[in-house]
Amino acid sequence: MQRNLCSQINTCSVPAFFLIMGKKWAFPIFCRLNPEKEYAFEELIKLLNRRVHRASLSQFLQKLTDLNIISKQNRKYKLTEKGIPIQTACLDVAKAVLCQKECTLMNKAR
Numbered sequence: 001m002q003r004n005l006c007s008q009i010n011t012c013s014v015p016a017f018f019l020i021m022g023k024k025w026a027f028p029i030f031c032r033l034n035p036e037k038e039y040a041f042e043e044l045i046k047l048l049n050r051r052v053h054r055a056s057l058s059q060f061l062q063k064l065t066d067l068n069i070i071s072k073q074n075r076k077y078k079l080t081e082k083g084i085p086i087q088t089a090c091l092d093v094a095k096a097v098l099c100q101k102e103c104t105l106m107n108k109a110r
Helices: 013-020 026-032 041-048 054-066 083-109
Strands: 070-073 076-079
Touching: 013 054, 026 041, 026 054, 026 083, 041 054, 054 070, 076 083
Parallel strands: none
Antiparallel strands: 070 076
């Protein structure tokens, strides 16, 4: 059964992707990327609306590039064809989590 999964966590992109998304700021910035737009590094920092170490953001972007989720050309980052459906799935999960939280809050208010 383990052969159907990854024998080591870094041998397939799904576990690697979830490890990358472990930073508090990683998921929000990934979800805010517009698939139609290219972003300079400074634009990505502004997208965060919070302080993040430049080195951490750079490592995050490099890992997403290594997984072919984003591409970097001429110092601009953009979601790839592989990255767009991954982002869509992440947004769907985020919406489901928010809906669950809202339902919980509404039930507590009753």
